[in-house]
Amino acid sequence: MELFIKIVDGQPFEHPILGENFRQIFPDIDAENLPSNFARFERVVQPMPTDFQVVEGPVYQWVDGIVKDVWILRDMTEFERNEKIALLTTFANSSIQSSKESIQALINSEANLTIKNELMNFLSDLNAWVLVDPTNPNFPIASEIIKNYYR
Secondary structure, three states: EEEEEEEEEEEEEEEEEEEEHHHHHHOOOOOOOOOEEEEEEEEEOOOOOOOEEEEEEEEEEOOOOEEEEEEEEEOOOOOHHHHHHHHHHHHHHHHHHHHHHHHHHHHHHHOOHHHHHHHHHHHHHHHOOOOOOOOOOOOOOOHHHHHOOOO
């Protein structure tokens, strides 16, 4: 994708525009020989943060003669980290509770004894589950019998 950006006082200004739009708006400007008040722009994919990182940006900066998206990847503050752990913990615990309720409802309505026993075993696994790592809650997984039966 071809993009251009306006330059004011040597710095990127506002947002990039598509090459096609640039040519329509500025038909007298040679895109291969840009004046100092325009520059080529290159999109840079946002980096993928780890569980306890934050992506900030992008900001538009000069990089090797081209203006690019510049992303800042930083570690979460202690406050942000604690908030995320609390959110993940709440999500994991509510997911388990919801699963327990759903499985109990299936047990209550299931006539097939083999399936009912599998469901009770799964409910036992859910009841025994303990959250150790909120970023990887490692939820119990239903048996293949249950998965295949409820497809």
